[in-house]
Amino acid sequence: xxxxxxxxxxxxxxxxxxxxxxxxxxxxxENARGHISGIDPEACIYCGIxxxxxxxxxxxxxxxxxxxxxxxxxxxxxxxCVTVCPKQCIYMDAKHLTSSTKQDRILCKGSPKPEKVAxxxxxxxxxxxxxxxxxxxxx
Amino acid sequence: MGKTIIPFGPQHPVLPEPLQLxxxxxxxxxxEAIPSIGYVHRGLEKLAxxxxxxxxxYLVERVCGICSNMHxxxxxxxxxxxxQIEIPDRARFLRVxxxxxxxxxxxxxxLGLLADSFGxxxxxxxxxxxxxxxxxxxxxxxxxxxxxxxNTVGGTHKDLTKEQQxxxxxxxxxxxxxxxxxxxxxLNDYTVQHRLKGVGVLPKEIAYELGTVGPMxxxxxxxxxxxxxxxxxxxxxxxxxxxxxxGDSWARTKVRLFEVYQSVRLIxxxxxxxxxxxxFTPFKGFPDGEAVVRLEQPRGExxxxxxxxxxxxLDRLRIxxxxxxxxxxxxxxxPGSSLADVPVLILTIDPCISCTER
Numbered sequence: 001x002x003x004x005x006x007x008x009x010x011x012x013x014x015x016x017x018x019x020x021x022x023x024x025x026x027x028x029x030e031n032a033r034g035h036i037s038g039i040d041p042e043a044c045i046y047c048g049i050x051x052x053x054x055x056x057x058x059x060x061x062x063x064x065x066x067x068x069x070x071x072x073x074x075x076x077x078x079x080x081c082v083t084v085c086p087k088q089c090i091y092m093d094a095k096h097l098t099s100s101t102k103q104d105r106i107l108c109k110g111s112p113k114p115e116k117v118a119x120x121x122x123x124x125x126x127x128x129x130x131x132x133x134x135x136x137x138x139x
Numbered sequence: 140m141g142k143t144i145i146p147f148g149p150q151h152p153v154l155p156e157p158l159q160l161x162x163x164x165x166x167x168x169x170x171e172a173i174p175s176i177g178y179v180h181r182g183l184e185k186l187a188x189x190x191x192x193x194x195x196x197y198l199v200e201r202v203c204g205i206c207s208n209m210h211x212x213x214x215x216x217x218x219x220x221x222x223q224i225e226i227p228d229r230a231r232f233l234r235v236x237x238x239x240x241x242x243x244x245x246x247x248x249x250l251g252l253l254a255d256s257f258g259x260x261x262x263x264x265x266x267x268x269x270x271x272x273x274x275x276x277x278x279x280x281x282x283x284x285x286x287x288x289x290n291t292v293g294g295t296h297k298d299l300t301k302e303q304q305x306x307x308x309x310x311x312x313x314x315x316x317x318x319x320x321x322x323x324x325x326l327n328d329y330t331v332q333h334r335l336k337g338v339g340v341l342p343k344e345i346a347y348e349l350g351t352v353g354p355m356x357x358x359x360x361x362x363x364x365x366x367x368x369x370x371x372x373x374x375x376x377x378x379x380x381x382x383x384x385x386g387d388s389w390a391r392t393k394v395r396l397f398e399v400y401q402s403v404r405l406i407x408x409x410x411x412x413x414x415x416x417x418x419f420t421p422f423k424g425f426p427d428g429e430a431v432v433r434l435e436q437p438r439g440e441x442x443x444x445x446x447x448x449x450x451x452x453l454d455r456l457r458i459x460x461x462x463x464x465x466x467x468x469x470x471x472x473x474p475g476s477s478l479a480d481v482p483v484l485i486l487t488i489d490p491c492i493s494c495t496e497r
Contacts, residue, residue, distance in 0.1 A: 017268050029275075033282040055194040078197050078288050083296065 032094040033077045039068050041110040043089040050081035050090065066110040072097060073104055142170065145478070149178050153256045153482035156492035160485070164478065172473040174466060180496040187456040192218060192426060192447065195456070196291060202458060203494040204285050205248060206436045208241045210458075211290040213432045216370065217445040218292045220430040227417040230294035231372040235409045236307065237281065237289050238371070239402040243314065244273040245437035246395045246402075249489050250325070253392060256482045257334040262324055269317035276310040279303065294419035304410050311403045318399055325396055335389035339472040339484045342386055349467045353439020354398065355488055358383045358390040365435035376408050388487045395489075425451050436461055438489045460494035 019026060028034065046068065048061040058074035059081060061067070082090045097104070143164045149157035157178035163171040183202055187195045200211040212234060219226060247270035254262035274284045280303045281287035289297045299307070325331055341351065346359035356363050357380060364380035366373045381397045383390035426447035433442045439461030446454040465488040472484050 029279040029282075031282050032278050053193075055190070055197040076197060076201075076286070077283070078286075079282065079296075080197070 028094045028096070030094060032096075033079050034093045034095045035072060035077060035097045036070055036075055036081070036106070037091045037093040038070075038106050039091065039108045040087075040089040041066075041068070041108045043087050044068060044108070044110060045087055046110065047086065049084050049086065053080050053084050055080065066112065068108045068110075070106050071103065072106060073100070141165075147481060151482075153252075153486065154490075155252070156490065158485070158490060158492045160473070160481075162473070162478070162481065167477045167479075169473050169476050169478065169481065172470050174470060176492060176496055178496075179493050181493075183497045184456050184458065188453055191451050192453055193292065193451075195453070197286075197288065199456075199458070200286055200288060202497055203460070203491050205245045205491065206241065206438065206441075206494070207286050208237055208290065209434065209436045209441065211288070212238060212371070213434050213441055213443045214445070214456075215290045215292050216434070217430045217432040217443045218426055218447075220432065221426040221428045221445065221447055222292075222422060222424070224293050224420055224422050226294045226420055228372075228414045229298075229416045230418045230420075232375075232409050232413045233295045233297075233299060233418060234290060234371045235373060235376070236299065236406055236413075237277075237287060237295075239405045239409070240273055240277060240307070240311075241287075242402045242437045243311070243399055244270055244277070246399050247273065247314075249395055249437075249486075250321075250392070250399075253483070253486050254331075256486045257330075259330065262321065262331075265317075265321050269314050269321075272310050272314055272317075276307055279306060291419070293422050294417070296419075298418050299410075299413070304413070308407065308410060311406050315400065315403050318396070322396060325392060331392075332389065334480075334483060335392055336387060338388045338480050339476060339487060340385070340387045341468055341472055343384075345471060346386065346468060349471060350464050351439075351468045352464045353435070353437075353461050353489075354381075354391060354394045355439065355465050355468060357381060358394045359386040360384040363440075365433055365440055370432075370434055372409060372412075375412065376405055378405055388483055391487045425449055426453075438462060438491060438494075439464060458494075458497055460491065460497075462488065462491045462495045465489075466495070 046061055046063045046066055048063060051059045051061045055078060056074050056076050058071045060069045079092060082092055145162045145164055146159060147162050148154050148159040159175045161173040161175065162169050163173070183198060187198055190198060196211050196214060199214045200207045202210045247266050251263045251266035251270065254266065277287055278284045280299060281289050281297055289295050341355070341359050343360040346356055346361055351359065351361070352363070360382060362380055362382050366378070367380060378401060381394050381401055383394050427449035429444070429446040431442065431444050433440055441461060442459040444455070444457040448454045469485065469488045473481065476484060
C-alpha cells in the first residue's frame, strides 16, 4: 500500500520515461554505426577491397574512372569496409538514416591520376578539384 | 456441440511473427492444434552456399534478430573448429560478455511480451523500460542495438575499453535493481499467478521424450544447459543452471527471470576476469572439412552443421534452432487448454519463427 502511494507521488513529479519524438530526438552514441557517409576521394587508392568484402555487395569501385559508389539502403552497416580499408578513408556517420521510397546512392569521384611519365604535351591537364557528389533522397 | 476450427494466426496481436495454428475446438476447449509454418522462409541456408564464408557471418546474424549475436558466434565457432584456429583469451571473454548482454535483452523482451499476452500492460512497459538500457549499452559498446556484429572468425571485431566496462557494469547493476522491483509482481501478484500457475504443464518425462531444449526443458526439471560444457569462456566462470521442477508456465517465467540475474552475475565475473592481450588471431586459407557446433541461445540449444570443401564457398550449412525443437512440446500442451490460455502457451515456448524457417 505504502509502496503504491510512494509510486503515485513519484510518478506525478518525475519526468516521463519516453521522449517526445520527433521533436526530441535521442542522442546517438559517438561510435554508433549509423551509415557510411562517403570516402575521401583523394586518399582512396580505388583498390576495391571494400567492394570484395562487402557482405551485401553495396559498394562498386571503378579503378579506371576513379569512382567509388555505395547504395545506401543496400548497405547493412556492418562496418566491414571501414575495418578493411588500407587507407582508412571510409567515413561512418553515427546518424541513422530514415526510411525512404527512393534509392539513395553516394558517389565519390577522385581527380584523374597524374601520369607517371610526363607526356610532351603543350598543355598539361589541370587537376580537377575533388568532387564528392551526393545523390541523396534525404538531402 | 460439434467441432469448430479456429485459425489462430498468422496475424494475431500476440504473435510478433507469423505462425499459424489451426485450433480444433469444442466449446472453449482446444482438442487439437495443427501447426502450419512457412510464412517467412527466406532460403538463407541456400544463400550461404553462394557467398564467401566470411560474408556468411553477417548473413547468419540475420537469421534472427533477437539471438543474432549467438548465431554469428556458433558459425564462427564452427569455422574455427574446421580451420583449427585457437582464439585469444580476451576474445573468449568478450564473446561471453556480449552473449550474456544479448541473453538479458532477449529474456526481458520475452518477460514483457508474456505480460502483454495476458493483458498486463504496465508490467510490459516496466520490463521493456529496463530492456532499453541494455539496447543502449549494446549500441555504445558495439555500435548497433541489435546486429552488434562483434564476432568474427578468429576472435572479435571490437574491444571493450576500461570506461566501456564500467558502463556495462553500471547498466547491468541498474537492470538488476529494476528487475528486483519487477520480480515481486512476477512472483507474488495474484493476476500473474492466476494466469500462469498450472497452465500448460509439461512433465519431465514428456519434455525429455519430445526433445525440449532451453528454459522450457529447465522449467520441467531437466538439468540441461550447454554453457556448462564450457565453450567460449564459460569453462572459466562459475555458474549453475537455473532449474525449476513444476513444468508449468509460471516455472518457465521464473527460469527466465532468474536467468537474467544469472547473466548479470556472469557479466560481472567475466569483466572481473577479463585478461589483457589480443582480440583476434589472423589466419589464412579456406576451410576444408566439417563441424557440428551446439550452444545455448536464450531460447535453447542451437545446432550448426558446416561442411566446407577447401574453397571460399561452403558446401552446406544447416541450422537447427531452439524453436524448431520446442514446437512439439507446444503441440503437446495445447490440447485440453482453453482458448484464452492459447496466447500464453504459445508465448511460453518463446517462439522465434524466423529462426525456425530461416
